[in-house]
Amino acid sequence: MMSQSSTLDQPSATRDNRITQFLRSYYIYFVLVAVVVLLSMANLDKFDLFERGNFLNHRNIINVLRVSAPLLTLAGAFTLLMVSGYIDLSVGSTMGLSAVVYAMLAINGVPFLAAFALTMVVGAGLGAINGLLVVRLKITPVIATLITLSLFKGVALLLVQDGVSAIKSGGGLKIPSWFNSYGREGTLLGLPMAFWVAVVVTLVLVIAQNRTLLGKYAAATGGNPTAAKLSGINTGKIVMLLYVIVGVSAALAGIARSSFMSLGDPLSGDGMELSAILVVLIGGTAFSGGEGRVLRSFIGALIIMALTVGMLTIIPAYYQTLVLGAALLAAAASNHLISRKETAL
Amino acid sequence: MTGQQQSPALSVEGLTKDYPGVRAVDDVSFAIESSTVHCLVGENGAGKSTLVKMLTGALQPTTGSMTVRGSSYEPSNTKDARAGGIATLFQELHVVDELTVLENLTLGMEQSRFGFLVKSDLDERVVQTLAAIEPSIDPSARVASLSVAQKQIIEIARAASSGANVIIMDEPTAALSEREVERLFGVIRRLRETDVTVIYISHKLDEIFRLGDAVTVLRDGKHIATKPLSEVAGRSELIEMMIGRSVFQDYTPRTTVTDDAVLIAKGLTNTLLKDVSFDINRGEIVGFYGLVGAGKTEIARALFGADTVSGSILFKGQEVGRSPKEAIAAGIALVPEERRTQGLFTSLTIRENIPVMNLQRLSNRGVFRSSVELEAAVEYVGKLNIATNSIDKYAEKLSGGNQQKVVLAKCLFADADLLLLDEPTRGVDVGAKAEIYDIIRSVADEGNSVAVFSSELEEVLGICDRIFLLFDGSLEAEVINGADVDAAYILNVVTGGREGVLQ
Incomplete structure (x- = not known):
C-alpha cells in the first residue's frame, strides 16, 4: 500500500479540496467533543437520573454507553451496507424478533451461549431473506425491506401470547438471572458485556472494511456497479453477504436491548432504522453509496446517544423527536454540501 | 516494429454481420500487426462499431472468423474477449470514484488469503505499468480528484496491466482538450513500446496521421483498404477511400426558402x-x-x-x-x-x-x-x-x-x-x-x-x-x-x- 498521507500531496489537489478532505475525515470527532462539552455545561441539578453537577461524570458516561450498545452494534454493518449502495429498513423488526426469540429461548431453559448463538443464526436468516428479495427477486431495497419490516414484526407479535405485550416472567416460567446481566451489569471498566460486544463487532468491521475484499468490493459496488461487474466482481454475492451481516448485527442489538430491559419485546427495535440512517449520515456516509467509514458511524452513534440521553435531562420530552429530526436534516444537508463541493471541482 | 516474423496481433477473415434487411459488415478481411497503432476509419454507418462489437464479443458474426496471435478467437461476451487479451476503452468511464487509483487498478484482480487482502507483486506491477505510461498520476490519489482524461488513462493502465495485448479505443479524444490529447498520444506511444497493439477509431483524420502506423478503411460495411499510413498520400486519399462513390443525393432546390x-x-x-x-x-x-x-x-x-x-x-x-x-x-x-x-x-x-x-x-x-x-x-x-x-x-x-x-x-x-x-x-x-x-x-x-x-x-x-x-x-x-x-x-x-x- 502507498502511504495514506501522500494523498494530500498530489498536485491536482487544491487547497480547498484538502480542507474538504480534512473536514470529511475528522469533523465527526469535533462534533462528539462539542456535544459532550455542551451537555457538560448544562445544569443537571434538577434531574434524578444523573449525578448532580457534571455530565462528564463516571456514572453518567457508563449510563450513556450502556444504553447505546444496540445502536453501536448496528452502526458498523449498516454503514457497510449503505456504502455498497443498499439499505435495510427492517433492522428494527429484526431486532424485535430477535429479542423475542432470545427471551423465549432463555425462559424455556436454554443456556446463555446456546440462546445467544441461536438468535444470531435467526438474525443471519432474516438478513438472508432481505438479501434474496433484493438480489434474486431484484426488488428495490427500500420496498423489499419495508415489506420485511412488516413481516418480521408480524412474526414477532405472533410469538408473544395473547394478552401480554412481551415475553417476560410469569405463568410458571421465569426469565433467568443471567439474562439481565449481559446488557446491564459491568464486567470490564464498569461496562456490560453488550457494550464490549459492540466494540468487538465494530473492530471486526473496521478491519473488514480496510483489509478485506469485502470492504473494497462494497465500496466498488456502491461507487460504480458497472465498473465492479466489468472487473469480474460478483456484486450480488457481496450485497447478499452484507445483508446477512446486518441481520446478525441487528440480532446482537436485539439481544442487548432485551437483556437491558429484561424482557422480549417485539417492538423493542421500533424506529431503529431511522436512528441507524441518522448515525450513518452523521458519520459522513454518502446516501448514494461508495463512501463511508465504519468507525465514523460508531462515533456518530455515540453522538446521537449522548444527545438523546442528554436531551432527556434538558429538553422536555415533546421536543426530542423534533430535535432528532433537525439533527438528521443538518447531517443530510452538510453531507450534500460537502459532496457538492467536491464534484464542483 | 518487430512484428514481421510474428503472427499478427489480430486478424479477421471474411467477417460478415447480417441484421434483418441490412448487411452491416460485409466480408471483411484484414490483419493487424503486433505492437502497432492501427486506425479504423469510415463514415457513420460504415460498419466500424459493428466490427468492434464483434471483436469484443458483444456481437457474434454471421459468418467469418477471427484470429488472435495465430489461434482462433470466438468470444461470446466481453469476458471471453478479456481472456483473449482484448480490452476495450469504453466511451463512458468505468472507474470507481471513491477508491484510490491503485485500488481501481487492482479491482477484481486482488490477491487475498481467507478474504483478507494481501500484499503481492500485483500492486507493484500495476504501479509500474501506470508509471511507464503516465508517471504524473499518484497511485494513492482518490480517483474522484482526477480529471476525465486522467481517469481514461487509469482505464488504459488497467487494461494493460490485466494482460491485454490489444486495446480498442473508440473516439477516445472526444471529451479531451488539446493538451490532454497530446498526453493521451504519449500514453498510446508508450503502450506500443510495451508490445501492446492499439486499435484506434477516430473521425479526426489529423489524429490518425499523427498517431497511426496503419489504417483500415471501411465503407458501407465493406473493407476498402488496409495499408501503412506512410503509403497514404495525405488526407485527400483517405477521404476519397472513405467516400468512394459520389454521394447519393436526392436534394432538389426548394422554392419556399426566403431571405427573411x-x-x-x-x-x-x-x-x-x-x-x-x-x-x-x-x-x-x-x-x-x-x-x-x-x-x-x-x-x-x-x-x-x-x-x-x-x-x-x-x-x-x-x-x-x-x-x-x-x-x-x-x-x-x-x-x-x-x-x-x-x-x-x-x-x-x-x-x-x-x-x-x-x-x-x-x-x-x-x-x-x-x-x-x-x-x-x-x-x-x-x-x-x-x-x-x-x-x-x-x-x-x-x-x-x-x-x-x-x-x-x-x-x-x-x-x-x-x-x-x-x-x-x-x-x-x-x-x-x-x-x-x-x-x-x-x-x-x-x-x-x-x-x-x-x-x-x-x-x-x-x-x-x-x-x-x-x-x-x-x-x-x-x-x-x-x-x-x-x-x-x-x-x-x-x-x-x-x-x-x-x-
Missing part, C-alpha cells in the same frame, strides 16, 4: 463553442454538420435555452435562449438526440405524449378537454403516418422511427415556427427515415424553419438547403446545397482540414 432571417445567433460561446454566429431564414432547412463532439448538440441546446451560453440569440426580433419555457413560448421546439430519455415519455401512450409541450391547448380554464387530445392524436397519427393499431399504445412499444414521429408530432402540436432536430434519424430504419425527411420538408414548405443537427453527411446533403460545417466547437464554413456540392471538401473541413483546402 427568422433567427439570428451572434457569438455563441461556452466551454466548447467558439464564437459561433449564423442565421436561419423563414421556410429554410439548415443543416449543422460535424463529428461527434464538434458542438452540434451544444448549439441546439443553446438555441433552445437548455444550456447557458454567452452571445445573443434573436428569434423573430425577440431575445431567447434563457430557458426552454421561453423558447417554447416563442415558437422554438427541440427534438433531442436521446429520444428515449429526453424526448419521449415512454411510459405514456401516444395520445398522452403528443400534447405535452402545449398542454394549455387542452385546457378550458383549467379543465382538461380530452376531446381535443383525442382529435390531436388522431390527426397526427394520420398525418405523420405513425404505424400503430391504437393511439393508446405506449410509446415504449413503438419502433424507433415511430417514436421519432411521435416526438415530431409533439413539436407540431406546440405550433413551433422553428424546429431543432438533433440527429433526427438515429436508430431509425430506412423506410421511416424517408418519411421523416418528407415530414421535415412539408413542415418547411408551410413556412416554418428547420435546423437539422446531424453527423450523417448523406442526411444533410439530402434535405438541407444550407449547411454549416462545424469542427471542434467553431463554425468553419457554410455551404449552399445544390448539384455542384463538393462532398470531399465538406469532409475535409469537418475532420479538421482548416481553410478547407484539399492537399
Whole structure:
C-alpha cells in the first residue's frame, strides 16, 4: 500500500479540496467533543437520573454507553451496507424478533451461549431473506425491506401470547438471572458485556472494511456497479453477504436491548432504522453509496446517544423527536454540501 | 516494429454481420500487426462499431472468423474477449470514484488469503505499468480528484496491466482538450513500446496521421483498404477511400426558402463553442454538420435555452435562449438526440405524449378537454403516418422511427415556427427515415424553419438547403446545397482540414 498521507500531496489537489478532505475525515470527532462539552455545561441539578453537577461524570458516561450498545452494534454493518449502495429498513423488526426469540429461548431453559448463538443464526436468516428479495427477486431495497419490516414484526407479535405485550416472567416460567446481566451489569471498566460486544463487532468491521475484499468490493459496488461487474466482481454475492451481516448485527442489538430491559419485546427495535440512517449520515456516509467509514458511524452513534440521553435531562420530552429530526436534516444537508463541493471541482 | 516474423496481433477473415434487411459488415478481411497503432476509419454507418462489437464479443458474426496471435478467437461476451487479451476503452468511464487509483487498478484482480487482502507483486506491477505510461498520476490519489482524461488513462493502465495485448479505443479524444490529447498520444506511444497493439477509431483524420502506423478503411460495411499510413498520400486519399462513390443525393432546390432571417445567433460561446454566429431564414432547412463532439448538440441546446451560453440569440426580433419555457413560448421546439430519455415519455401512450409541450391547448380554464387530445392524436397519427393499431399504445412499444414521429408530432402540436432536430434519424430504419425527411420538408414548405443537427453527411446533403460545417466547437464554413456540392471538401473541413483546402 502507498502511504495514506501522500494523498494530500498530489498536485491536482487544491487547497480547498484538502480542507474538504480534512473536514470529511475528522469533523465527526469535533462534533462528539462539542456535544459532550455542551451537555457538560448544562445544569443537571434538577434531574434524578444523573449525578448532580457534571455530565462528564463516571456514572453518567457508563449510563450513556450502556444504553447505546444496540445502536453501536448496528452502526458498523449498516454503514457497510449503505456504502455498497443498499439499505435495510427492517433492522428494527429484526431486532424485535430477535429479542423475542432470545427471551423465549432463555425462559424455556436454554443456556446463555446456546440462546445467544441461536438468535444470531435467526438474525443471519432474516438478513438472508432481505438479501434474496433484493438480489434474486431484484426488488428495490427500500420496498423489499419495508415489506420485511412488516413481516418480521408480524412474526414477532405472533410469538408473544395473547394478552401480554412481551415475553417476560410469569405463568410458571421465569426469565433467568443471567439474562439481565449481559446488557446491564459491568464486567470490564464498569461496562456490560453488550457494550464490549459492540466494540468487538465494530473492530471486526473496521478491519473488514480496510483489509478485506469485502470492504473494497462494497465500496466498488456502491461507487460504480458497472465498473465492479466489468472487473469480474460478483456484486450480488457481496450485497447478499452484507445483508446477512446486518441481520446478525441487528440480532446482537436485539439481544442487548432485551437483556437491558429484561424482557422480549417485539417492538423493542421500533424506529431503529431511522436512528441507524441518522448515525450513518452523521458519520459522513454518502446516501448514494461508495463512501463511508465504519468507525465514523460508531462515533456518530455515540453522538446521537449522548444527545438523546442528554436531551432527556434538558429538553422536555415533546421536543426530542423534533430535535432528532433537525439533527438528521443538518447531517443530510452538510453531507450534500460537502459532496457538492467536491464534484464542483 | 518487430512484428514481421510474428503472427499478427489480430486478424479477421471474411467477417460478415447480417441484421434483418441490412448487411452491416460485409466480408471483411484484414490483419493487424503486433505492437502497432492501427486506425479504423469510415463514415457513420460504415460498419466500424459493428466490427468492434464483434471483436469484443458483444456481437457474434454471421459468418467469418477471427484470429488472435495465430489461434482462433470466438468470444461470446466481453469476458471471453478479456481472456483473449482484448480490452476495450469504453466511451463512458468505468472507474470507481471513491477508491484510490491503485485500488481501481487492482479491482477484481486482488490477491487475498481467507478474504483478507494481501500484499503481492500485483500492486507493484500495476504501479509500474501506470508509471511507464503516465508517471504524473499518484497511485494513492482518490480517483474522484482526477480529471476525465486522467481517469481514461487509469482505464488504459488497467487494461494493460490485466494482460491485454490489444486495446480498442473508440473516439477516445472526444471529451479531451488539446493538451490532454497530446498526453493521451504519449500514453498510446508508450503502450506500443510495451508490445501492446492499439486499435484506434477516430473521425479526426489529423489524429490518425499523427498517431497511426496503419489504417483500415471501411465503407458501407465493406473493407476498402488496409495499408501503412506512410503509403497514404495525405488526407485527400483517405477521404476519397472513405467516400468512394459520389454521394447519393436526392436534394432538389426548394422554392419556399426566403431571405427573411427568422433567427439570428451572434457569438455563441461556452466551454466548447467558439464564437459561433449564423442565421436561419423563414421556410429554410439548415443543416449543422460535424463529428461527434464538434458542438452540434451544444448549439441546439443553446438555441433552445437548455444550456447557458454567452452571445445573443434573436428569434423573430425577440431575445431567447434563457430557458426552454421561453423558447417554447416563442415558437422554438427541440427534438433531442436521446429520444428515449429526453424526448419521449415512454411510459405514456401516444395520445398522452403528443400534447405535452402545449398542454394549455387542452385546457378550458383549467379543465382538461380530452376531446381535443383525442382529435390531436388522431390527426397526427394520420398525418405523420405513425404505424400503430391504437393511439393508446405506449410509446415504449413503438419502433424507433415511430417514436421519432411521435416526438415530431409533439413539436407540431406546440405550433413551433422553428424546429431543432438533433440527429433526427438515429436508430431509425430506412423506410421511416424517408418519411421523416418528407415530414421535415412539408413542415418547411408551410413556412416554418428547420435546423437539422446531424453527423450523417448523406442526411444533410439530402434535405438541407444550407449547411454549416462545424469542427471542434467553431463554425468553419457554410455551404449552399445544390448539384455542384463538393462532398470531399465538406469532409475535409469537418475532420479538421482548416481553410478547407484539399492537399
